[in-house]
Every structure is written in structure tokens, then in C-alpha cells.
Amino acid sequence: MATDQTRTAILIAAERLYAERGFSDVTLRDIVAEANVNLAAVNYHFGSKDELIAELFVTRSIALNRERLRELRAAEDAGGGRADIHAILRALVGPILRGCLGPENQRSAVARFMIRASIESVPPIRRIKNKEIDHLRKFAAAMQRALPDSSEVDLFWGLHFALAMAHHTIRESERLTKLSDGQCDLDDVEDVIARVVRGAVLGLTTRDQAAKSPPKVAAREAR
Amino acid sequence: MATDQTRTAILIAAERLYAERGFSDVTLRDIVAEANVNLAAVNYHFGSKDELIAELFVTRSIALNRERLRELRAAEDAGGGRADIHAILRALVGPILRGCLGPENQRSAVARFMIRASIESVPPIRRIKNKEIDHLRKFAAAMQRALPDSSEVDLFWGLHFALAMAHHTIRESERLTKLSDGQCDLDDVEDVIARVVRGAVLGLTTRDQAAKSPPKVAAREAR
DNA sequence: TTGCGTTTCAAACAATTGTATGAAACTATT
DNA sequence: AATAGTTTCATACAATTGTTTGAAACGCAA
Known part of the structure; x- marks a missing residue:
């Protein structure tokens, strides 16, 4: 079976294109052209497009979880x-942030x-994703x-919010840069990680000095 | 031009389906069936699928921003x-959270x-989305x-994190429910809003008593 | 070299997509 | 009632999708 060059070429190309342009507008023909x-070859080596995606996701999912x-x-x-607690959350969001920013x-x-x-x-991933909960x-x-x-x-909310900040930062890094006129430095990954972790930890460790619901202003119509 | 029933029927159906299943796997035929x-009729009233999506997004975008x-x-x-500051962030994340949860x-x-x-x-939306920055x-x-x-x-980071927590909570509400075995109540919208706002405000108002980067433990390999 | 299993390839396939067409049905003004 | 303008409809079209096919090329043990 040689060195699986074709197989891995497909995997690499597919991952690159999916990462860049999303699943919905990358076709098999795009992938094989890139590779x-x-x-x-895709159907020969993987059976179907869905199985290709699933294999990619499973592999990467395992690796990310292992690193965490x-x-x-x-x-x-x-x-x-x-x-x-800082170190725990850092282990949770660090790997993905370091990889994406x-x-x-x-x-x-x-x-x-x-x-x-x-x-x-996408369907093949949705099926797998449930296992992340155990993680x-x-x-x-x-x-x-x-x-x-x-x-x-x-604690659950804190965990949830930490992931929220990490993922959203990755997804909207461009917008944050634009909004802040470049003042927010997304290239300083360790600073980003520190901010995310700090935000989440604060929510967990600061005892409510003020009542849970802040002043009753607004939210209803004006005046 | 009658009452535009066909036009609005399409808009309603499209919005419902897109909201449920995402853009990529809702076809025009799905929409017209639902409507x-x-x-x-879609091409007659809107010109193309992209223009239908764009119209939907523009309309809703304006309404959301107005409410905020x-x-x-x-x-x-x-x-x-x-x-x-609480009220400001509440105005930012409240409307979308109330609508989604x-x-x-x-x-x-x-x-x-x-x-x-x-x-x-999707392309027609990406083009419009830049205007949100001004907002x-x-x-x-x-x-x-x-x-x-x-x-x-x-401040930019705080704004960014507030949106992060709000959006992520909407997207992953199901997972959070599962993870917490139902302990996190996503139906209590005002509580969710309070948590999001509180988290963001804490990050903004708590002066770093500890140094910015927490203890140097972990993050490098063990020991 | 022969032969056999594996891998590659060009081509075709069926299904689905958004869009276009032209006739029919409808609405409302004259 | 006749007409002109709008809207609806069934149908067709061209393009793109994932997948299949069967032959050619390859690798390698005998």
C-alpha cells in the first residue's frame, strides 16, 4: 500500500480547504484539485465525502482532547x-487558541x-460531537x-463561558481587530489566553457583592 | 399588488427553515413547499436566492440594531x-438572548x-455584515x-466577550443543558442575561490584584 | 516474464441545484 | 365586456454535485 501518499494528500488538502472556506462550499473537485x-480517489480511499469528513474530525478531535x-x-x-483554576481553564482553551491565532x-x-x-x-460531525461532553x-x-x-x-457556566470566549475570539478575530482599529492584538496568543482565562475565573471566584440582578434600570421601555 | 401574501409567505417560510436547519441545506424547493x-415565485419576487437571503438579513439586522x-x-x-455599564451590556445582549432562548x-x-x-x-450576508461594526x-x-x-x-475586549458569551450560549444551549444534566436553566432568560452581563462587567471592573499572568504553573510540559 | 492484487484514471451517471420560459389565471381600469 | 398589467404555474434548462464504472497503469511476489 505504498506510503498512502494519495490518502494523506487528500486529508491535508481537505483540511486546508475546509478550514479556509467552510464545509458547504468546498466540493470534492476542489479537494482533488488541491491534492x-x-x-x-476520494471514494476509493474513504468511501464517501461524509466518511472523509468524519475521519478528519475524529482524528483531530482525539488529538485536541489529548493535548487538553x-x-x-x-x-x-x-x-x-x-x-x-487558572491552569485548568488554560488547559481547556489554550490548545485551540494557540492553534488558531x-x-x-x-x-x-x-x-x-x-x-x-x-x-x-454537518451530519457526519454532529453524530460524533456528543462524545465531547464526556471530555x-x-x-x-x-x-x-x-x-x-x-x-x-x-462551574458549568464558567466552563461554558470560557469556551465561548475562546471560540468567539477565533471566529471573530477579524471583526475585533477592525472594531478596535488594531488595538486588540490577536497575534499575542498568550495574552489572549490570559484574558479569556481571567474573564472566566473572575466570574467563578468573585462573590456577588452587588445583588445578582443589577439596578432595575432600562430593559423596560424608556422613562 | 394585493397584500403581498406570496412575498411574505416566502419570507416567513425561508426564515423559519434557515433558522432551523441552516442555509446550506435548505433549498428553494424546501422553501416554496413550506410556503x-x-x-x-422566489425568482419573480426577489430576483434570486441570494437576494432573498440578503433581504431577510437586512430587515432583521436593522430591527435588532434598532431594539438594541x-x-x-x-x-x-x-x-x-x-x-x-450593566445596562449598556444588557442592551447589547438582551434582545438577541430574549429572542433565542x-x-x-x-x-x-x-x-x-x-x-x-x-x-x-454565506456571501450575500458577508457583504452586509461589515456595517455591524459601526453599530x-x-x-x-x-x-x-x-x-x-x-x-x-x-473595553473592546469586554464588548467582544459579552457577545461571545451570548452567542455561544445560544448556539450551544443544548450542550450546556446536557453537560450540566439540566442544572443550567436555559429557559430562565433573564438569569442567563444577568450571568452574561455580570461576567463581562467583572472582567472590566475588577482591578488586577494578581499579576496579569497567573502563576506560571502548567502550560509548559509537566514538571 | 508472468500473473495478481492494488491503485489510478477519464469518463459517465443520476440526482439536485438555482434559474428561465411562456402560457394560463387573475385583477382592476376603462 | 374588453383590455392591459400583474401574478401564478408547470415545465424545462444548464450547471454542479457526489458517486460509479471499467479499463489502464502500477507494484511486486512467483
Whole structure:
């Protein structure tokens, strides 16, 4: 079976194109052109377009989750079994942010592909995506150990918001740059990570000095 | 020109279907079936599929922005010209959250359509979307007036994160419910809004007591 | 070299897409 | 009622999609 060059050429090309332009407007013909292989090769090696996407997603999903867990474990080891909440969230959002942001040249199609996948919900991916929940539970559990006094609900919200900030930053990095006239530096990945983590942690650790619902102004019609 | 029933039937059907299933897998034939009109009616009334989408998006975009600004102005009036930061962010994320969450029956296709539009970047929408930046600038300006001591960069990040939490909550509401075993109540819209606003405001108002970058644990390989 | 399994290729396939056509049906003014 | 303008309809069209086919090319053990 040689070196699987054709197979991997397809995978690489597909990932690159999907990451760039999204699933809906990349055709098999686009992929085989990019990969310099024959049209029929996709169906020969993968069976169908959906199976190609699924294979890509599964592979990358596993790798991303592994990296996240590696960093989580490392943080737990460094803390003698109990990781700091900052480190936990950093392990959650760091890998994907590092892959998607930073100077143009070092951005990986890998990470951007994963973001696409988490957004444009195409059937073959939707089926797999449910397993991610189990993965997130591990982080929820770690957070619980780090902040045993926080309510479980608040922890889930914190986890959820951390992912929200990370993903949204990746998706809308261009808009944020434009909005801030370039003042927000999306190339300084570690700063972005710090901001995301800090935002999420603050929400988790700051006891409500003010009542939960802020002053009753607005929200109803004026005056 | 009668009552435009056909035209509006198409708009309603299209919005409903797009909101539900996304742009990529809703065809004109799906739309006309849902609207009970003839296939050719779309091209007759709108010119093309893209123009139909564009019209939908423009209309809804204007309405959403108007509602946001209305709430912002109301908050400013209530505060004697200077709105509270909570109220500003509430005006930003409230309208879309109220439209997308809450008990099934009262969720509007309108708001969900807008979320789809902000995600699945289809050409006719991408062209229009740039104008949203001007709209966001108004909120940034209001935030600056509310928190004159904060750095501009931090304010942009705060605005950005508020939108992040709102949008992500809408998109991933199902996952959050599953992850938390139903403990996070996505039907209590006002609570969700309060959480989002509180999270964003905390990031803006809490002075860094700890250094910006938390303890140097983890992030590098273990030990 | 022969033969056999694997891989590549050009071509064709059926299905689906958005769009166009031209006749019919309708509406309302004269 | 007759006419002109608008709207609807069934149908057809061209383009694009993922997939299949069967023959050619290749790799390699015998």
C-alpha cells in the first residue's frame, strides 16, 4: 500500500480547504484539485465525502482532547493533585487558541478546521460531537476540586463561558481587530489566553457583592 | 399588488427553515413547499436566492440594531445621560438572548435566523455584515463614558466577550443543558442575561490584584 | 516474464441545484 | 365586456454535485 501518499494528500488538502472556506462550499473537485489526485480517489480511499469528513474530525478531535488532557494532568501534577483554576481553564482553551491565532504563518489548518466543525454542523460531525461532553466533564470535575465551595451550576457556566470566549475570539478575530482599529492584538496568543482565562475565573471566584440582578434600570421601555 | 401574501409567505417560510436547519441545506424547493407557493415565485419576487437571503438579513439586522439602541438610549436617559455599564451590556445582549432562548414556544425564528447568519457565512450576508461594526462602536463609546478610567483595549475586549458569551450560549444551549444534566436553566432568560452581563462587567471592573499572568504553573510540559 | 492484487484514471451517471420560459389565471381600469 | 398589467404555474434548462464504472497503469511476489 505504498506510503498512502494519495490518502494523506487528500486529508491535508481537505483540511486546508475546509478550514479556509467552510464545509458547504468546498466540493470534492476542489479537494482533488488541491491534492493533485484523481476525483475517484476520494471514494476509493474513504468511501464517501461524509466518511472523509468524519475521519478528519475524529482524528483531530482525539488529538485536541489529548493535548487538553495532557495539560490538565500536568497542571494537576504541578499542584500536587489539585490544579489551580487558572491552569485548568488554560488547559481547556489554550490548545485551540494557540492553534488558531498567532502570526499568520504558524496558524494550523488543524485548529481552524476544528472550529469550522464546531460551527457548521454537518451530519457526519454532529453524530460524533456528543462524545465531547464526556471530555468536558473531566474539566468540570477538575474545576470542582479546585473550587469546592462554588456551586456546580456556576462551574458549568464558567466552563461554558470560557469556551465561548475562546471560540468567539477565533471566529471573530477579524471583526475585533477592525472594531478596535488594531488595538486588540490577536497575534499575542498568550495574552489572549490570559484574558479569556481571567474573564472566566473572575466570574467563578468573585462573590456577588452587588445583588445578582443589577439596578432595575432600562430593559423596560424608556422613562 | 394585493397584500403581498406570496412575498411574505416566502419570507416567513425561508426564515423559519434557515433558522432551523441552516442555509446550506435548505433549498428553494424546501422553501416554496413550506410556503405553499410556486417555485418560480422566489425568482419573480426577489430576483434570486441570494437576494432573498440578503433581504431577510437586512430587515432583521436593522430591527435588532434598532431594539438594541432603543434599550441603550433608555438606559442613558434613566441614568441622566450616562448609562450604567450593566445596562449598556444588557442592551447589547438582551434582545438577541430574549429572542433565542426561553420556553420553546416563544422562541422566534427571527433571532435564531440572525444567529445562523452570524455563523454560516454565506456571501450575500458577508457583504452586509461589515456595517455591524459601526453599530458596535456606539456601544463601545457608551462603555467608555460609563467607565472612563478603563483602557480602550479592555473595553473592546469586554464588548467582544459579552457577545461571545451570548452567542455561544445560544448556539450551544443544548450542550450546556446536557453537560450540566439540566442544572443550567436555559429557559430562565433573564438569569442567563444577568450571568452574561455580570461576567463581562467583572472582567472590566475588577482591578488586577494578581499579576496579569497567573502563576506560571502548567502550560509548559509537566514538571 | 508472468500473473495478481492494488491503485489510478477519464469518463459517465443520476440526482439536485438555482434559474428561465411562456402560457394560463387573475385583477382592476376603462 | 374588453383590455392591459400583474401574478401564478408547470415545465424545462444548464450547471454542479457526489458517486460509479471499467479499463489502464502500477507494484511486486512467483
